[in-house]
Amino acid sequence: MPGRELLTAPVEDYLKAIYTIGKGTGAAATNEIAQRLALAPASVSGMVRRLADQGLLAYERYHGVKLTESGRRAALRTLRRHRVIEAYLAEALGYPWDRVHEEAERLEHAASDELVDRMAATIGEPEVDPHGAPIPTKDGSVDETVYTSLADLIVGASGVVVRVAGEDPEMLRYLGELSILPGKRITVKSRAPYDGPITLGSGRHEMSIGPALAAHVLVAPLADRAGKHG
Amino acid sequence: MPGRELLTAPVEDYLKAIYTIGKGTGAAATNEIAQRLALAPASVSGMVRRLADQGLLAYERYHGVKLTESGRRAALRTLRRHRVIEAYLAEALGYPWDRVHEEAERLEHAASDELVDRMAATIGEPEVDPHGAPIPTKDGSVDETVYTSLADLIVGASGVVVRVAGEDPEMLRYLGELSILPGKRITVKSRAPYDGPITLGSGRHEMSIGPALAAHVLVAPLADRAGKHG
DNA sequence: GGACAAAGTTAGGACATACTAACTTCTTTC
């Protein structure tokens, strides 16, 4: 367990949050960390100082925080644990995709690297979790491709859903019912003005979703066929 | 998660320890709890008072502690989690029996009851863990059969190993090498005097083990054939 | 360029759990 057990659960959560906010390299603001972890900003100030003392963060008072290389590695280890566990719960134990997150959130702090590696091996070394998020490799690299949100697709554009960002179970269940899932192909049929609902085609179905929801659906665009017809 | 998340990991560990020491109904002494959890006795005094305040223990100063019904139920839930996880790690993930304990020790505090139930279902509702210890059922009952220790078997007696008590990995590996495992049949061939080594037959093999080790091997005695021959 | 809002920090305290050192109670033995 290299570098394990030395980090407490709260510390791992901070690092994960900072990584996610800063998407790899970027910085994170105190308030944003606080909000993501549902803590008071004052608590974050305190913790962030300690993490900086441990060399996990670069911290400048009043100017937010950045992961150091060591902090980034720790964050990615936790993220790997989280996502492998999610994938394993879904694959091997039949968990529905809207409930893997909560369970993984606790297990990620208790599972050894060996367990996580065995899980990954057992389900065939998955590259993404059930929401389509990429799983960091053991040596600390991740696919950092930035995908387009469904909310940004123009009318007529098609794409394959690669990922659903966010873990609110209700949202996930709803998207699941609509069959908006990683791997599904969708086409934007129309968009109402003033940020109104977006009408989609997927397979034989047609459906309408709001822009807030659409923003969570990340797609890999396909060749745009709209041009051919108009 | 009925009754979950309310108990911290240390609390669950205390209850489990007290249950194991008191084997169900019995009481536990402060020092014994301290030793089992590798804590100072003073720490136990403090915690035990708090657990009594929460109604999990009956506590009389200077006279040890007893689980209440509610404490016993909590202890058994944790024990179930622990043993199901051990069984699952061995069955589904190929963990060797000498390492399941350590991993389960951490996971048992993080796993939800649902996860544990899914694990149990996936491997066919096991009744014992990889060491042969009985798994409490969901409704809180356990097999409390008391088995004979191999150290107590007389020369000529035969039995089936039902359980190996204790989790020291080195001991488990050693017993594994000797093939002294749950389900194996053994016969006591001879015993050296003054608590000396015990010679066993198991299958075609013959081997000798010390009494301290033999005390950890619990057997279900079979009809004694020694009488027939002498 | 100063005032105000937003963002961030410090101070002081709470809680759970652990520790060591010093004290008390229980048990056993003569």
Add this chain to the structure above:
DNA sequence: GAAAGAAGTTAGTATGTCCTAACTTTGTCC
């Protein structure tokens, strides 16, 4: 039944994490 040793407790302290309340810094807008 008293002394010695074992067992157990209290007192005081430490650590990690959190909180609220009050303060400071930063950034923006006229």
